Amino acid sequence: MSSTENPIREALEEAISEHDVLLFMKGTPEQPACGFSARTVATLEALGAPFAAVDILPDPRIRQELSGLSNWPTIPQLFVNGELVGGCDIVMEMYESGELAEALGVQAPAQAPDHAPQAAEPGAPPLQIEGLRPPAG
Amino acid sequence: MPTTDDLKTRIEARIPDARAEVTDLTGGGDHFRATVTSPAFAGLSRIAQHKLVYDVFGPDIGGPIHALSLSTRTQ
Numbered sequence: 001m002s003s004t005e006n007p008i009r010e011a012l013e014e015a016i017s018e019h020d021v022l023l024f025m026k027g028t029p030e031q032p033a034c035g036f037s038a039r040t041v042a043t044l045e046a047l048g049a050p051f052a053a054v055d056i057l058p059d060p061r062i063r064q065e066l067s068g069l070s071n072w073p074t075i076p077q078l079f080v081n082g083e084l085v086g087g088c089d090i091v092m093e094m095y096e097s098g099e100l101a102e103a104l105g106v107q108a109p110a111q112a113p114d115h116a117p118q119a120a121e122p123g124a125p126p127l128q129i130e131g132l133r134p135p136a137g
Numbered sequence: 138m139p140t141t142d143d144l145k146t147r148i149e150a151r152i153p154d155a156r157a158e159v160t161d162l163t164g165g166g167d168h169f170r171a172t173v174t175s176p177a178f179a180g181l182s183r184i185a186q187h188k189l190v191y192d193v194f195g196p197d198i199g200g201p202i203h204a205l206s207l208s209t210r211t212q
Contacts, residue, residue, distance in 0.1 A: 036204065072184075073191050073198040074205070089207050090183045 009065045011129045012054075016069075016079050019127075021051040021104060024066055025076040029053050036088035040076045043095045049104040054127050062129055080104065138166040139201055144194075145171075151193045153177045167203040174210045183209070 016022055021044070027033030029041045033055075044051050056062045056075055067073055070084045078085045080103050085091065094100035101108035141159040148157040148171065155175035162168040171190065178186040186209040191198055198205055 036206075067199075071188065084184060086184055086187065090187065093183065093208070 006065070008059075008061050008129065009069060012062070012065055012069055015052070015054060015127055015129065016082055019052040019079075020081055021049060022079045022127075023051050023053045023076055024056050024062075024079075025053055026055070026057050028055050033057060034075070036074075037076045040078060040088050040091050043091055043100070044078075044104075047095070047101055047104060047106050047108065049101075049106050052127050054129060059129075139169075139197070140166065141169065144169055144202075144205075147193050148173055148190060152189060162204075162206070167201065168206075169202060169204070170206040170208075172208045172210070174212060176211060178209050179211045 023029075023037075023040060023044065025032060025034070025037035025041065027037060029045075032038035032041055041053070054062070056066060063075060066075075066077065070077055070079075072084055072087065074087050076087055076091075078087070078091055085094070085103060091100060094103065098108050141161050144159045145157045148159075149155050152173065152175045154177070155173055157174075158172045160170050162170055173190055177189065181189070187207050190207055190209065191205070194202055194205070
């Protein structure tokens with residue numbers, strides 16, 4: 001299939017290239033729909049790192065195309081400067097080691113807790129992925 | 138429904154000299170956590186290490202295995 005026949009994948013690639021820090025998640029930063037997504041959002045917000053978010057739930061093709069693109073089977077997926085950094089586990093480990101702040105180009109807060117935060121705070125509005133058509137019928 | 142022993146066996150069969158500890162996070166047989174130790178991870182990024190483990194299960198991740206939380210170590 002040529003890329004011109006795959007508007008969802010094109011929209012995903014465009015979103016990844018246009019946002020320095022992009023999180024694909026279930027739900028929104030304000031209302032995460034999965035505990036792993038919630039923890040990842042809370043961790044990014046604990047570092048005060050600006051990030052864009054895409055909710056993969058509205059259309060199953062978003063997740064399908066994303067996992068095809070990234071070769072990573074689970075959600076969430078954090079991209080920094082166009083590269084997949086990891087899912088929830090890797091983001092937590094990198095937060096606790098200080099590598100996440102470094103990767104995001106932010107200062108780790110002086111009072112940062114040893115363990116990654118559990119809950120989500122309100123954050124950036126989600127992006128809309130273009131190229132989706134309403135379900136037939 | 139996969140069991141912790143199924144996951145452990147599959148990981149240890151596919152990744153050289155791997156030792157895996159697998160727990161069922163919810164008791165429901167679909168959310169698991171695995172700590173995998175293998176010298177095969179040496180020199181690989183975390184992403185590459187986790188991909189080696191995910192590759193053991195292929196499409197089962199997101200299918201019968203709803204979530205597999207990972208921690209990988211070289212020793």
